[in-house]
Amino acid sequence: MIAHRPYGIEHPYATSPDQRLPVLPLAGETVRLGVVAPDAADVRCDWEADGVVSELVMTPAAGAAADAAALAGGEGHLSEAQAGALASAGALLLITPQLAA
Secondary structure, eight states, rough: BBBOOTTTTOOSOOTTTTEEESSSOTTTTTOOEEEEOOOOOOOOEEEEEETTEEEOEEEEEEOOHHHHHHHHHOSSSHHHHHHHHOOOOTTTEOOOOOOOO
């Protein structure tokens, strides 16, 4: 199964590995697309620009220490659930070409 949540876990200071960044991209920006696919050997994304479709290959990603630190300090089941949302097993990402205007 492939999981992608454009808004991630919606934590103001932590990015989940299956998130899109920026969440609301603008023309001229590149976008980080993330997915979690623990059972997949290879994940590819079809990218269409100016009527031309190309295939982008996703690469393994690791969770950022800053994101884990943003969730640190809490106790109990909610803290554990948030930390679990940042787990990076099977995380893949790609950086898109610049978005067209």
